[in-house]
Amino acid sequence: MLIWAIRGVTFVINLLLLTGFALLYSWLQRTRFQFSIGGRFRNASQITLTIGFLVLYHLASVLRIMVNVHNSEAFGWSYLAFQIGVLIFALFFNQSRWLFLYLSVTLLLWYWWLPNVEWWGYFFVASIVMMYIAERFGRLIINRPLLYYPFCFLFATPFMWANWISLDGIEPGWLWELTASLCVFYLIWFIYYRLKCRAEWQARLIRDARQDNLTKLSNFRVFNDDLQQAFKDYQEHGTQYLLYTFDVDHFKWVNDRYGHLEGNEVLKRVAGELIRQIPQISCNAKAYRVGGEEFSFLVFDDQTQRNTPEAIANQVRKAIGRLKFRTKQGTQFQITISMGEDQIDAEDQNYLDVYKRADQRLYRSKETGRNRVTTVEKA
Secondary structure (H helix, E strand, C coil), X not given: XXXXXXXXXXXXXXXXXXXXXXXXXXXXXXXXXXCHHHHHCHHHHXXXXXXXXXXXXXXXXXXXXXXXXXXXXXXXXXXXXXXXXXXXXXXXXXXXXXXXXXXHHHHXXXXXXXXXXXXXXXXHHHHHHHHHHXXXXXXXXXXXXHHHHHHHHHHHXXXXXXXXXXXXXXXXXXXXXXXXXXXXXXXXXXXXXXXXXXXXXXXXXXXHHHECCCCCCECHHHHHHHHHHHHHHHHXXXXXXXXXXEEECCHHHHHHHHCHHHHHHHHXXXXXXXXXXXXXXXXXXXXXXXXXXXXXXXECCHHHCCCCHHHHHHHHHHHHHCCCEECCCCXXXXXXXXXXXXXXXXXXXXXXXXXXXXHHHHHHHHHCCCCCEECCCCC
């Protein structure tokens, strides 16, 4: 009874250690270091962590064998499944030549050190092949449980076989060892699954924070960031860029007459048409909903624009003006837009200067009758 209690406590402690290794390894993989030196040593830290845990488990196993050398309950096997788990996790989550190289050297020393294993070279080669598959196709394998568990047991086979030969006279307790291995493999999969769900959740939060929910265009926050970056690129490299901004004429009247649901449909259709027009304008442009019924699009390099600013503005204005809307009551209507355009100027002191000028030209278009454009060419 005492032996099984010791085994159980050892197993739980090792599971906690493996969990700690996996979480720390993942943190090193994903974290953004405050200083650039941290990023440069990311891979080295992961390699050191992996080899450190392998050595820790190995020393614990050797010490346990020394203490229980005549014990038939095979305490020497208590740590092998966890060593295999460390290898699988590290290889699955870091496609690094340096990691593969250092782990190969570590395994070479381990197999060479094993006593009583005359043909250790064959086991080493088999492990290298399995390590290569794990490193190359790990993410593909772990996403398919019917493939993942058989692969893990196949990965473990050379280690268990060599260890069984080496510990001649100490029975492994195969049922215990296979059950322990299955628990380790499940733990690795569970940690991967939870980390994957968390990463997807964080990505969704970031996407939602940067995307307008109604139109699916980038929102004002992204527009502000992109405008800042464009201004920075202009200051550092002289890269020119243009800004167009427009809003829907009499949009309040649309909401009041047809209701907010129809107004939302108008905004979605306008956004869809703008997305369709963007590739025709430039290969380096992006559209935004900057507020209410106001939209903007940036051409980040004026050399990629395929026409003059006035022609581009009128192209978008006419395309949106051709959209036809039908209410649930069968009423048809169309809309118009007013647009302003400007481009970066050498005298600009702030990244918002170009936006302010484009916005002023937008209001000039509205003041002079709406359904028109005002660009630098016409100013």
